[in-house]
Amino acid sequence: MPGSSETQNAPPLSKIELRERIRRQGLELGFDAIGFAPAVAPPGYPDMLDWLEMGQNAGMAYMERQAQARAHPRGVFEPVATVIVAVLNYKPETSSKPGPGDESIASKRTCGHVAAYAQGRDYHFIFWERLDKLLAAIQADLPDVRGRAVADSAPLMERDFARLAGLGWFGKNTCLIHKSIGSFTLLGALLIDLELPPDAPFEADHCGTCTRCLDACPTQAFEGPYRLDARKCISYWTIEHKGHLPDEAADDLHGWAFGCDICQQVCPWNRKPPAASDAEIRGDGRFHEPDLLDWLEMEPAEMKRLIKGTALERSKRAGLVRNACHVLAGNGASESLPALNRLAESDPDEVVRHAAARAAARLQSNSK
Numbered sequence: 001m002p003g004s005s006e007t008q009n010a011p012p013l014s015k016i017e018l019r020e021r022i023r024r025q026g027l028e029l030g031f032d033a034i035g036f037a038p039a040v041a042p043p044g045y046p047d048m049l050d051w052l053e054m055g056q057n058a059g060m061a062y063m064e065r066q067a068q069a070r071a072h073p074r075g076v077f078e079p080v081a082t083v084i085v086a087v088l089n090y091k092p093e094t095s096s097k098p099g100p101g102d103e104s105i106a107s108k109r110t111c112g113h114v115a116a117y118a119q120g121r122d123y124h125f126i127f128w129e130r131l132d133k134l135l136a137a138i139q140a141d142l143p144d145v146r147g148r149a150v151a152d153s154a155p156l157m158e159r160d161f162a163r164l165a166g167l168g169w170f171g172k173n174t175c176l177i178h179k180s181i182g183s184f185t186l187l188g189a190l191l192i193d194l195e196l197p198p199d200a201p202f203e204a205d206h207c208g209t210c211t212r213c214l215d216a217c218p219t220q221a222f223e224g225p226y227r228l229d230a231r232k233c234i235s236y237w238t239i240e241h242k243g244h245l246p247d248e249a250a251d252d253l254h255g256w257a258f259g260c261d262i263c264q265q266v267c268p269w270n271r272k273p274p275a276a277s278d279a280e281i282r283g284d285g286r287f288h289e290p291d292l293l294d295w296l297e298m299e300p301a302e303m304k305r306l307i308k309g310t311a312l313e314r315s316k317r318a319g320l321v322r323n324a325c326h327v328l329a330g331n332g333a334s335e336s337l338p339a340l341n342r343l344a345e346s347d348p349d350e351v352v353r354h355a356a357a358r359a360a361a362r363l364q365s366n367s368k
């Protein structure tokens with residue numbers, strides 16, 4: 001091994017040996033898979049422009065602002081020669097079962113669902129820390145190598161590079177599906193200026209004639225296979241959208257208070273893979289079917305503490321309580337009326353007041 005005392009006199013590693021050594025180091029750092037892609041224009045770039053052109057990015061204006069930079073990974077790290085893609089498995093132990101008739105909701109209608117990826121520590125931090133360690137390990141052998149760690153933080157089409165790196169195919173639900181990990185996968189990348197032999201791209205598509213994800217989406221957000229209209233997606237409304245929810249979105253959350261996993265829960269490729277074993281990813285259970293009435297009754301400072309360091313911080317208290325109000329109304333949880341009325345009257349946040357008033361009115365009209 002280069003740099004280690006036992007191999008100081010060993011011949012230098014070939015590029016393939018070096019690649020495999022980096023892959024091993026990545027796995028030792030806790031990633032579930034590592035792949036190597038060339039630094040090329042991502043094949044899905046024209047489709048992404050088309051998607052933007054049709055406005056299917058909804059209110060995610062940053063996608064338009066960053067469109068040009070996504071054309072090539074050098075838009076993120078100018079001297080890039082290789083894109084090392086890292087995968088983390090976040091498959092939950094048991095999936096929340098959404099929709100009417102769900103026993104967990106029926107038995108406790110004040111509970112809601114939180115997307116599996118958000119159950120643990122904010123995955124951005126996990127990627128940045130581990131990818132920086134991977135870069136340090138590479139630099140221990142090759143001090144001149146430079147790199148940049150990326151996890152959703154820069155305009156890189158990670159999913160395209162994951163496919164180029166042989167890590168899986170794009171399912172009709174638009175997620176990357178890894179043959180042995182499934183689609184509950186988070187992606188990060190380390191861009192380095194060292195050229196390494198890439199893995200063979202993943203060319204096959206193992207969805208076949210299956211359309212479960214398309215059929216299961218409760219809001220018909222897929223305009224067809226591989227095409228998601230964010231303007232209809234629960235994940236978009238509950239996470240990305242700031243301010244009031246439009247009526248059609250507010251009435252159509254299907255129990256989801258943050259994100260939505262339905263189009264992954266139904267995917268047959270997620271049946272066999274093991275659940276995530278990483279404690280940081282799994283979390284401590286506080287967001288597994290949380291009692292949303294608790295969220296309504298929580299002091300803002302307490303809520304801030306609850307979500308600190310997790311992906312739920314993206315929605316902040318206002319977004320989460322807004323979602324909770326609408327989910328409680330959708331669940332018919334009339335026991336939340338006193339809390340909703342209190343928030344509607346006196347919450348300092350206008351978005352919360354509006355959501356609480358709307359939810360209370362919906363519950364009252366349903367009880368007539």
Ligand code: SF4
Nearest residue numbers: 217233234260262263
């Ligand atoms: S995340 Fe939910 S709402 Fe969005 S496409 Fe998938 S099933 Fe539909």
Ligand code: SF4
Nearest residue numbers: 171172207210213267
């Ligand atoms: S549910 Fe079926 S069609 Fe959808 S991603 Fe999974 S295998 Fe592909």
